Amino acid sequence: MIISGNYKLLQGRSLNTVIQIQNLRKKFNTKIKSSGFAAAVKSLFNPQYQTTHAVDDISFSVERGEVLAFIGPNGAGKSTTIKIITGIMYSDSGNVKVLGMDPHRQRKQLAYRIGTIFGQKSQLWFHLPPVDSFYLLADIYDLDRNRAKKRINFLTEVFQIGSYLKVPVRKLSLGERIRCEIAASLIHEPEILFLDEPTIGLDVIVKQRIRNLIKTINSEDKTTIFLTSHDTGDISSICRRAIVINHGQIVWDDTVNKMKYSFFKKKTVDLRLQSPLQLEMDGVKILKTKNSSAKLEINLDLVDLTAVFDRIMQTNQIKDMTVSNPPLDEVISLIYSKDKR
């Protein structure tokens, strides 16, 4: 069940579709075994398998230049979907077109036009400086020396990695390494960049820097960004659209803003008043009061914000107030839990 309406149906289909997925399915047969030596022997002669539907009939499309968050809990089918889209894995059925190509039959041609960063798999040679890996990648992507040099200079400037370009990767901090990883994935000027957990393990400052870089790539090179992340900060600061996948199915496909607004029918209001709050009203829950400050939770299904403020202002004066949406973490948790089977 898709909780929101299909984003593409709302937006209208464009000729600039770069990823088109229809009825994609992939299942795995996993060997299962009870614990203990006896079970291990039994499993040797009579193995038992369990079928997991990692991707179960999903369809969506992505437009050129979009910044899409593709999210879901662990084991939801995100990585499997990305691996099918990028040509790493075969699907069982369904139709996949990336930049008009079949990722399996045209894997090599497609590889020239897409870039990937899998947080846990490095493209950089551990004992060598990043610049050596950059030139090797330039050869892998058949870039001539001049073009490679220009591109590496450009990326060095944009990513501000000049100071450690010649330092062996093993001596770089995680943040420095990730910046080099992203630069490495952009050597061949890909049209779509797949990022799987690019900010995992980074501190807040480096995370923000990486997010800004991703935004820069999107705005300057018009690179389509396909991002998976468990970090809601990545999603809210980079992505305009989110697809949520759970149990191999799409459970949400719409804008990140709409996700925030339409999912939670509750707002949190912090007030600073002239005098202590006296209020009893359906749909309003007083979370906290202290002197003339108060924190309320307002259920928008039962009452309008304006009605609440009008009622307060009949007997009091509002000096300051903050109306906030619930954190994205909570929204996403709610989407996951609604889909629990």
Next chain:
Amino acid sequence: MKSFLTAIVKAFKLFISYQKTNLSAGMEYRAAFFTQVFAMILNNSAFIIFWMILFDRVGTIEGYDFQAVMFLWALAAVGFGIAAVFFGNSTYLSRIIYNGELDVYLLHPKPVLPNLLMSRTHVSGWGDLSYGIILFLFTQDTSISHLFLFGIFSLLFALILVSLRVMYHSITFFMGNAEELAARSSDAIISFTLYPGTLFKGPVLLVLHTLIPAAFAAWIPYEIIKNFDLTKLLLLIGADFVIASIAYGVFHLGLRSYESGNRMGARL
């Protein structure tokens, strides 16, 4: 034809680039690099003394004399060295498959298997390579024709060794982990090729022409270099390419059931 030539040039360029990168990575630890190379030369040299003493006492073994056995040793060392230096990942294929590390190579715009095989070097392979060449120069006929044939046979030895590893490691796609099987088959072909082929008879000989094709790797080349026969040479090249094609086919069949993985990793 032009696009074929372009593809060959590009493949060669990438091959050189991988070699440069691997050598640079190896040279990061210069002391370890030279220690490994010289340790391998010393290790291999120790066996020469054993064979010298043996042949000093027995003269010949089933038609093989000291020089013939040294030919086998030189061929195996150079063939093994070529496989180790230029196709180093052939020994790690199972691990690469079950750890999901094939992803990196599948995302490159290159044929997966050659790209994967040549992306790693075993530094010690330079030791084997140097040792084999020196051994050949000191113990064999160094006429141009023999040098030329030795070069061809060394490349074919490496082709068979790498193909055998690819074939057995690819069983990992279907069975989960065939690392030991592949390692033992690789050890077996090396071990058998170091002994006179005429020692083996019956069913063992059949195994050594099929599952562990030591005959194609070393003994038939020895027969050809001893008494040159063009037909035999062409048949040998044909047989070697059949073995390589089977390995390539098994790998690509397995690739269809590749399940990738999420293990953390770095390129070393």
